[in-house]
Amino acid sequence: MSFFVETLVGGLLAGVMYSLVAIGFVLVFKASGVFNFAQGSMVLCAALTFVTLRDKGLDFWLAALITLSVMVALGIAVERVVLRPLVNRPQITLFMATLGVSFVIEGVAQIVMGASVHELDLGIVDTPIEIGGVQVSQFDLAAAGTAGILVVALSIFFNKTRVGIALRAIADDPQAALSIGIRLQTLWQIVWGVAGFVSLIAGLLWGARQGVQFALTLVVLKALPVLIIGGFTSIAGAIIGGLIVGAGDSVAEIYLGSLLGGSVSTWFAYVLAVAFLLVRPAGLFGEAPIERI
Amino acid sequence: MPEPILQLRDVSLSFKGIKALNALSFDVERGEICALIGPNGAGKSSLLNIINGVYRADSGSVVFNGERFVRIRPAQAAHLGVGRTFQHNALFRHLSVLDNVLAGLIRHCRATMVEHAFGVGRDRRESREFNRRVDEIAAFLDLTNHRDRVVATLPYGIQKRVDLARALVGGPSLLLLDEPMAGMNQDEKQEMSRFILETNASLGTTIVLIEHDMSVVMGLSHHVVVLDYGRKVGDGSPEDVRRNPDVIAAYLGTAH
Numbered sequence: 001m002s003f004f005v006e007t008l009v010g011g012l013l014a015g016v017m018y019s020l021v022a023i024g025f026v027l028v029f030k031a032s033g034v035f036n037f038a039q040g041s042m043v044l045c046a047a048l049t050f051v052t053l054r055d056k057g058l059d060f061w062l063a064a065l066i067t068l069s070v071m072v073a074l075g076i077a078v079e080r081v082v083l084r085p086l087v088n089r090p091q092i093t094l095f096m097a098t099l100g101v102s103f104v105i106e107g108v109a110q111i112v113m114g115a116s117v118h119e120l121d122l123g124i125v126d127t128p129i130e131i132g133g134v135q136v137s138q139f140d141l142a143a144a145g146t147a148g149i150l151v152v153a154l155s156i157f158f159n160k161t162r163v164g165i166a167l168r169a170i171a172d173d174p175q176a177a178l179s180i181g182i183r184l185q186t187l188w189q190i191v192w193g194v195a196g197f198v199s200l201i202a203g204l205l206w207g208a209r210q211g212v213q214f215a216l217t218l219v220v221l222k223a224l225p226v227l228i229i230g231g232f233t234s235i236a237g238a239i240i241g242g243l244i245v246g247a248g249d250s251v252a253e254i255y256l257g258s259l260l261g262g263s264v265s266t267w268f269a270y271v272l273a274v275a276f277l278l279v280r281p282a283g284l285f286g287e288a289p290i291e292r293i
Numbered sequence: 294m295p296e297p298i299l300q301l302r303d304v305s306l307s308f309k310g311i312k313a314l315n316a317l318s319f320d321v322e323r324g325e326i327c328a329l330i331g332p333n334g335a336g337k338s339s340l341l342n343i344i345n346g347v348y349r350a351d352s353g354s355v356v357f358n359g360e361r362f363v364r365i366r367p368a369q370a371a372h373l374g375v376g377r378t379f380q381h382n383a384l385f386r387h388l389s390v391l392d393n394v395l396a397g398l399i400r401h402c403r404a405t406m407v408e409h410a411f412g413v414g415r416d417r418r419e420s421r422e423f424n425r426r427v428d429e430i431a432a433f434l435d436l437t438n439h440r441d442r443v444v445a446t447l448p449y450g451i452q453k454r455v456d457l458a459r460a461l462v463g464g465p466s467l468l469l470l471d472e473p474m475a476g477m478n479q480d481e482k483q484e485m486s487r488f489i490l491e492t493n494a495s496l497g498t499t500i501v502l503i504e505h506d507m508s509v510v511m512g513l514s515h516h517v518v519v520l521d522y523g524r525k526v527g528d529g530s531p532e533d534v535r536r537n538p539d540v541i542a543a544y545l546g547t548a549h
Binding site: 161162163165166168169171172173175176177178179180181182183184 | 345347366367368370371372376377379383384385386387388392393395396397399400402406409410459460463
């Protein structure tokens with residue numbers, strides 16, 4: 001039993017890491033309807049920038065601050081240079097544009113910062129501690145805590161501030177938002193800036209976990225089932241989806257892995273996602289589109 | 294005679310060869326309630342969409358408050374004092390009544406995000422002022438009891454009032470109402486008419502509205518403009534328009 005609980009808790013905590021990436025997608029998708037495939041590259045870019053600055057001997061907080069500025073500027077630049085000229089184009093066009101952006105970001109990052117694998121040390125000790133008879137990774141706990149703070153901060157931002165109200169207004173009805181003088185483009189820039197910030201957090205944690213390397217962009221592929229399960233428009237959905245994927249992955253690995261010859265966790269999330277697509281295509285917290293008949 | 298608040302000069306608009314509006318000209322005087330009537334497809338909604346910048350006229354111009362526009366953008370129109378409501382309820386469905394109305398004030402924000410985040414500087418006075426104005430408009434339109442409800446859960450008639458409150462709270466000098474009484478029963482129509490009249494009388498807001506119910510139009514408006522196939526077929530007081538033979542033929546049916 002305690003082994004099962006340990007597996008489950010480990011999985012849930014790992015799932016939070018997927019949620020962090022998924023939240024970046026949700027922010028942009030909700031505000032502007034763009035599925036930003038470049039989110040993974042932004043995560044990589046954040047980790048790579050930070051680690052390069054650290055290697056140059058910069059102080060932790062200074063490096064974090066510079067990386068934050070770079071990421072926010074990158075987010076705003078993508079909105080301004082790539083997406084704004086494409087406004088009102090079909091979603092697939094926007095998606096393809098972000099796919100292109102992801103290649104550009106990866107290419108430029110490689111030219112500027114090199115392609116070697118870096119180690120990223122956030123100063124979090126990764127020895128397991130025991131809580132109530134269950135071994136838990138300290139790093140995972142710290143990551144979960146960070147994600148928790150991030151979610152609380154984002155929900156205050158969206159629910160209590162005027163910018164947040166304006167962003168939710170745009171998500172509900174862009175035309176009406178324009179008619180009361182809300183400037184869509186300014187707010188899209190803000191949301192891309194926030195997405196840059198979220199990719200910084202995700203980049204640091206993932207970079208510390210896996211080492212900073214180009215494979216980091218593949219976290220996008222893990223975020224996809226999270227989004228399908230949780231829904232593309234809900235931050236709460238991204239969290240719950242991440243927990244389901246994380247827990248499902250690790251429990252399946254242990255209990256199905258021995259039957260199927262291992263490496264279940266590489267595909268299990270997608271099977272879950274397909275099951276959700278069949279039963280609840282909008283995801284747990286997503287909204288089913290209302291169609292006129 | 295003061296200058297009209299809104300002057301339309303030879304405004305034309307076509308969609309893929311279909312003329313929605315054909316060299317349309319008329320004036321809206323400051324402080325009046327002007328009704329646009331006409332059969333479906335006459336171009337009424339297109340006209341509202343030109344005035345607040347959703348569509349761009351192919352030719353002609355719009356003069357608002359003495360300023361001539363060939364092209365205006367919706368957000369810019371709002372900043373200049375053009376408010377509007379929508380035929381379908383284009384409310385922010387997931388937001389509360391208060392937040393919907395508050396959204397209508399966002400363009401008046403002067404405090405920066407940093408000031409707002411920490412509640413310092415200009416934000417303190419501004420937040421107080423915003424809350425006061427939202428409360429005022431909510432009370433004016435009898436929405437106080439529903440203030441914290443999420444809009445999607447409210448009955449249709451109340452949603453229409455939220456739409457009006459959202460447009461009104463920013464203090465527009467010109468208010469465009471696209472079928473404010475569509476789908477309402479007689480009681481709700483009367484109630485809405487009363488709100489529109491009060492808005493006009495006590496806030497002095499100039500109103501241009503589209504409405505199909507002739508008894509409502511005749512009781513409410515100072516000025517009626519009749520459109521048919523994108524052309525103006527009548528323009529005058531409700532009594533003039535009622536007697537105009539072209540209007541009767543185009544819209545009201547044959548004379549009794």
